[in-house]
Amino acid sequence: MRLLTHNLLQCHVKGCSTNNYPLRVEATNVVHKEADFNPEFITHMLQKIEWNALRTTASALGVAELPEILPLSMEGQEELLKQIHLVLMETHIMDGKLVCPGCSHEYLVTHGVGNMLLIEDEV
Amino acid sequence: MKLKHLESALQDVEAFASPKVKLEQYPTQPHVAAQMLYTMHNSFGDIEGKAVGDLGCGCAVLSIGAALLGSAYNVGFDIDTDALKIAAANAAEFECDIDFVHCDVVEALGLAANAQPPLHIQMAALSTNDSSSPAASSSNGLPLLVRPKSLDTVIMNPPFGTKNNAGIDMTFLHAGVLLARTAVWSLHKTSTRKHIAKKAAEWGTTMEVVAELRFDIPAMYKFHKEKSVDVAVDLIRLDCTRAPSR
Structure with a gap:
């Protein structure tokens, strides 16, 4: 599960509708896998990413320290985009x-697959 | 990539080892998957550089095809852990980065209750959330697993709802509309076309029947009396760009 996917998921237990995001990662195994860098896609996804959740998760996992506030435009922000790429797509x-x-x-999370299935009384 | 190359690549995607009737696990035939993906990609630009979700992904033939055509991000959702194991092995075999999430699509999108409010009311409720706390739940209080409108394109070959689960195809489609910013692609029995068009409009989307297909469903289960059955199926696209969003 890449951190992009983690950024999209929130707790959905019945009745749990406040403070249910982001899910805290207690990982025993985090790996880095190289992926093609697509700056247009990263810029595009920034509109949908919850930035604070991503920033705190990346920091907690020791992957990267992302800035608190994103620049207004990502134009010319190659280094930052690469850093975000590493967090979102390679972690x-x-x-x-x-x-x-x-x-x-x-x-x-087992072998990279998140089990988000709830048992009956949690639905 | 040419259509014939895509189709021949998808022929190497492993299918269900022991398909489950109750989940209506019929593999998407490689030629159907290839045609479907090729159309999405070439005629609509819904794949390349996009974030693509696959609802009820099974062994992930659609996700793998999308990745081969250049999608930027793929995530597949399925309730069946056996299917997901095969899906993960398939993705690794094709060297595609695809994330898999084990969940019940129906329940995870807050669509479990029969008495749910119409989508526009759910969406209105979502839009009132402030940005620091992403839409936590639909207005009927059922929490959502996936943040709404977080993907560009949603693709699916949903269960058709023929095994005591009538309506599940519509629930899958509805879930797709909740997640997709641009388009939802799906396959449905042609006999349900009118009903789908009506629902699609209710959800603030526009339905287009892009192709009419014949599904050759081979005899896989004991209750199948004939060798294979031909079913008329529509390939549909729901344009979600004007659907209510957060």
Whole structure:
């Protein structure tokens, strides 16, 4: 699970609708895998990324220290875009847990696949 | 990549080892998948450089095809862990970066309850959330697993709802509309075309029937009496650019 995917997911346990994002990553195995750098795509996705969630997650995992505030335009921001690319597209959570900050529900990540399935009484 | 190359590549994607009737696991035939993806890519520009989600991805033939055509990001959702194992192996085999999320698509998009408010009300509720706290739940209180409108294109070959799960195809489609900013691509029995057009309009999208296909569903299950059955299927595209968004 790349951090881009992590950025899209939130806790969906019944009744847990505040403070359910971002899921805290308690990873036992995080790997870096190189991927093609596509600056247009990264710029495009920035409109949909929750920046603070990405920044705090990247920092907590020790992957990168991203700036608190993004420049108004990404024009000429090659280095920053590369850094965001590394965080979003090249950082994979392979094994560990995603923990809801609100209800503490734990979702397991095994071999890179997040198990977000809830059991019946949680739905 | 040429169509025939795409089709021949997709022939090497492993299908379900032991398909499950209740989940309506029929593999998307390579020629259908290739045609579908090629049209999305060439005629609509919905693949290259896009964030693509695959709902009920199964063994991920559609996601792999999208990745081969140059999508920038792929994520597949499925309820069946056995299918996801094959999907992950397939993605690795093709050297495609595809993330897989194990979840119930219906429940994960807050569409589990039968008595749900119409989409525009859910969306209106979402739009009132401030940006620091992304849409936490639909207005009926059912939390969403995936933040709405977080993908460009959503593709799917949904269950058709013929195994005591009538309507599940529409729920999948609805989930797609919640997630896609640009377009949802799906396959549906031609017999349901009118109904889908009506629902699509209710969701603030426009439906286009892009192609009419014949699905050759081979006899895979015991209840199949004939060798294979031909089903008339529409390839549809829902234009989501004007659907209510956050």
